[in-house]
Amino acid sequence: MANDSGLDTSTARLLSIGMAFLAGVLAGAVLVAAVPGLLGGPVESGPDPQNPxxxxxxxxxxxxxxxxxxxAGWVHEVAVGDSYAVTLNATVVxxxxxxxxxxxxxxxxxGYELALRTESVTPDRSFECERVHTEFxxxxxxxxxxxRLIVTMNGRELVGATREDTTGDLYPLPNPLNATR
Structure with a gap:
């Protein structure tokens, strides 16, 4: 028995089964790609808690x-998927x-500490002033x-904030931040 497409019934049925199988394989591949860990592989879980x-x-x-x-002196935190983005801006004297x-x-x-500190270096140039500043x-x-988020400068606590929700929070820092004491 033949149909209008020029294929006999058994060929059309076999072609339909093959197309359904191919559609299933493609749907499975999309599902595996969309859901990490479905086949026992690694699951994205955000940054390493011990070494963010x-x-x-x-x-x-x-x-x-x-x-x-x-x-100009602030620290900001906000939820971004599997992590919290924390940014800091300071003028440090x-x-x-x-x-x-x-x-x-x-x-x-x-808790996590953003630990800022000064370190002695051999300067590239000399300064004719007692204090310098760096935009950091x-x-x-x-x-x-x-x-909990803590910001310190040479061990001195500047900000101590407890996270209460996932919305963005902005905390002021001293402006300028004095690292000479």
Missing amino acids: PYTTASGGPSCFDGDVTPN HEPGTEIRADVIPRSGN SMAASLPTSYQ
Whole structure:
């Protein structure tokens, strides 16, 4: 028996089964790609709680004349999927021959410290001033389990904030941040 397409019934049935099988394979591939861990593979779970990723950037140093950009000192955190994005911006006043460094340090009770510090360096150039300033920025990705954020400068606590929700929060930092004491 033949149909109008020029295929006999058994060929058309076999072609239909083959197309249904192909559609099932494609749907399964899309499902496996869309749901990580479905086949026992790794599941994205956000940043490593013991070693969260972070980056820093700075501009300077240059002689500090007492002039600062208004509202330039802050730290901000907000939920972004499987992590919390934390950013920091500060004008840091420090002694010539030092530069600003930072780390993200896990603390007890699901807390994290953004630990800013000055380190002695051999300067590329000499300064004719007693204090210099550096524009310093930092960004980190913290796990969703984090509860407390602390910002320190040379071990001195500047901000201590407890996370209450997933909306963005902005905390002021001293402006400028004085690292000479």
